[in-house]
């Protein structure tokens with residue numbers, strides 16, 4: 001399998017090359033040259049496959065022999081060692097709970113696959129690798145936990161100072177060993193820019209081997225297709241008609257995973273791109289104009305992205321056609337006030353506890369299902385306990401603790417939003 005750049009100005013790469021590089025030289029994003037279509041018999045027996053088995057079948061299409069089947073199968077067992085259940089919230093409306101992994105957010109799936117893939121390839125070449133990752137909160141914790149103590153790999157995480165939750169900060173700043181956290185004086189987009197600039201810097205790339213653990217890396221993004229298959233398979237066969245999936249989105253890697261699953265033949269009828277007030281993509285869907293903006297902090301902070309990286313991949317899947325994208329995806333955006341009201345209302349009416357990200361997805365789905373018949377699934381991307389202050393205020397009760405908030409010392413390096421300083425730091429460490 002070859003991977004091409006969405007900008008078309010960089011050489012094609014193998015799976016391994018694309019995973020190691022993260023970003024092609026021309027500043028586009030890698031995409032698989034072919035997306036295979038499963039035969040209908042695959043879907044007839046999908047509910048008999050376990051989650052790791054589905055993962056193996058899906059990822060084998062993209063890895064294309066570069067990791068032997070046996071190895072890949074083991075890797076999928078390790079990556080998907082937790083449940084992804086589909087929970088009924090009300091008739092014809094389900095939550096696909098992606099938060100049962102070690103950091104209680106969906107990014108565990110991609111981060112764990114990427115860590116294991118990099119580790120597999122780097123053990124074969126015995127080369128030291130530095131993983132750079134910009135985070136608005138959840139990516140950093142998933143990557144830190146996923147890569148902790150993996151041989152040959154150093155991880156440098158950049159996060160916006162004061163703009164992530166205590167849990168998120170704890171999960172990425174207390175590990176030590178091969179994990180370093182840089183606390184940047186800026187917003188998420190600044191962190192993302194620093195990382196992107198590092199990949200494009202010739203000198204830096206000559207001196208150290210860099211790769212990315214953001215969803216710009218195909219090994220983060222592609223495994224996010226897997227749970228769409230698994231979610232669909234958990235529906236009763238009679239409910240598998242007109243299935244619409246609502247995705248609370250920030251950098252749009254999760255949604256891109258869904259679009260790829262659909263291209264592989266998964267019979268999903270429509271997607272909802274749901275954002276908080278950082279509504280660049282919903283605005284694009286409405287107006288055909290893409291205007292990146294500075295991100296605004298919200299209570300669904302993992303979606304505070306003003307210029308989402310994976311938008312170019314979405315566009316690529318529709319050959320740049322706004323019209324075709326709009327036929328398959330509808331955008332919605334919600335304020336914090338609406339998000340809070342949804343958490344309260346859904347709890348009062350059904351007993352289901354939403355987190356602020358899932359609540360944004362829920363709102364879009366509810367609005368869509370008022371207009372169109374079908375079965376709705378929204379992705380519940382984080383455990384509500386991760387955002388317990390907000391959630392407890394709305395449901396007016398305490399959540400059972402699921403996360404240990406231990407007293408390990410926070411270790412981070414304060415950093416200005418300045419590429420020259422960042423580059424120097426990377427060269428000198």
Ligand SMILES: *Cc1c(COP(=O)(O)O)cnc(C)c1O
Nearest residue numbers: 138250251252253254302381382
């Ligand atoms: C990262 C994240 C999102 C946004 O996912 P993208 O793939 O960046 O669109 C949504 N919810 C939670 C909890 C997240 O951590």
